[in-house]
Amino acid sequence: MTEQDHKQAYEQMKENGIPLSEHIDTVTTVFKVIADxxxxxxxxxxxxxxxxxxxxxxxxxxxxxxxxxxxxxxxxxxxxxxxxxxxxxxxxxxxxxxxxxxxxxxxxxxxxxxxxxx
Incomplete structure (x- = not known):
C-alpha cells in the first residue's frame, strides 16, 4: 500500500465511518454466545x-x-x-x-x- 492509498483509505473511513459498523452489535452478540x-x-x-x-x-x-x-x-x-x-x-x-x-x-x-x- 502506498502512502497515497493509505491517506485515501483513512480519509474515506473518517468520512464514512468503519465499514459494516451497523453489524457490530449483532457480531459481538454472536461472539459472546459462542465464547461459552x-x-x-x-x-x-x-x-x-x-x-x-x-x-x-x-x-x-x-x-x-x-x-x-x-x-x-x-x-x-x-x-x-x-x-x-x-x-x-x-x-x-x-x-x-x-x-x-x-x-x-x-x-x-x-x-x-x-x-x-x-
Missing part, C-alpha cells in the same frame, strides 16, 4: 450430525436441563434450529457459517504456532 465452552461443544457436535437433547447430553456428559438451556440460547441467536424426528426434536446448525468461523480461527492458531516454531 458448552455452547461451542454443542455446535461442534451438531456440525457432524443432527442430535436430540438426550444425545447431546450423553455426548457431553451433562444434564438434559443444562443442554436444553444452552440450546435455547443458540436457537434464540439463530445458530441452531430444531426439527421433529419421530417423538423427539433433533437440533442442527442453521447453516455452516459458524463452523467455517471455527475452522478459520483454528487455522489462525496453527499459523501462529508455526510462526513461533520457525
Amino acid at each position: 465452552q458448552t455452547r461451542m461443544r454443542i455446535l461442534l457436535a451438531l456440525s457432524e450430525t443432527s442430535l436430540s437433547v438426550n444425545e447431546i447430553a450423553d455426548i457431553l456428559t451433562m444434564s438434559q436441563s443444562s443442554i436444553s438451556h444452552q440450546l435455547r440460547v443458540l436457537k434464540d441467536n439463530r445458530l441452531v434450529k430444531g426439527t421433529r424426528l419421530g417423538k423427539q426434536i433433533h437440533y442442527q446448525l442453521t447453516d455452516d457459517h459458524i463452523v467455517q468461523i471455527f475452522k478459520q480461527i483454528i487455522e489462525h492458531i496453527e499459523e501462529k504456532k508455526q510462526h513461533h516454531l520457525s
Whole structure:
C-alpha cells in the first residue's frame, strides 16, 4: 500500500465511518454466545450430525436441563434450529457459517504456532 492509498483509505473511513459498523452489535452478540465452552461443544457436535437433547447430553456428559438451556440460547441467536424426528426434536446448525468461523480461527492458531516454531 502506498502512502497515497493509505491517506485515501483513512480519509474515506473518517468520512464514512468503519465499514459494516451497523453489524457490530449483532457480531459481538454472536461472539459472546459462542465464547461459552458448552455452547461451542454443542455446535461442534451438531456440525457432524443432527442430535436430540438426550444425545447431546450423553455426548457431553451433562444434564438434559443444562443442554436444553444452552440450546435455547443458540436457537434464540439463530445458530441452531430444531426439527421433529419421530417423538423427539433433533437440533442442527442453521447453516455452516459458524463452523467455517471455527475452522478459520483454528487455522489462525496453527499459523501462529508455526510462526513461533520457525
